[in-house]
Amino acid sequence: MESAHILQTITEVLRDILHQPNLVLTENSSAEDVERWDSLAQVNLVMTLERHYRIRFSLGEIKRLRNVGEMVALIAAKTGSK
Secondary structure, eight states: OOHHHHHHHHHHHHHHHHTOTTOOOOTTOOTTTSTTOOHHHHHHHHHHHHHHHTOOOOHHHHHHOOSHHHHHHHHHHHHTOO
C-alpha cells in the first residue's frame, strides 16, 4: 500500500470523526493545524486506524507522532507498505 493511499485513508477517517467533509490533510498537517482535532478525536482516529489496518500502536509510538506524515510512515512500516 502506498503512502498516498494511507494518507487518503487517514483523511477520510478524520473527515468522518470531525464532521468536516472538505478537510484536506497533507503530510505536514497536525492536530494543531486542524480545527476540532483534540485528544478525543486523536483517540478515535488511532482506534479506527488500528481496526482498519489490523495493527496496534504502542503508547510511545502515538506520543512521538508529530504530524500526519509520521503517522503515514508508521502505518506503512507496520503493514509492510512502501
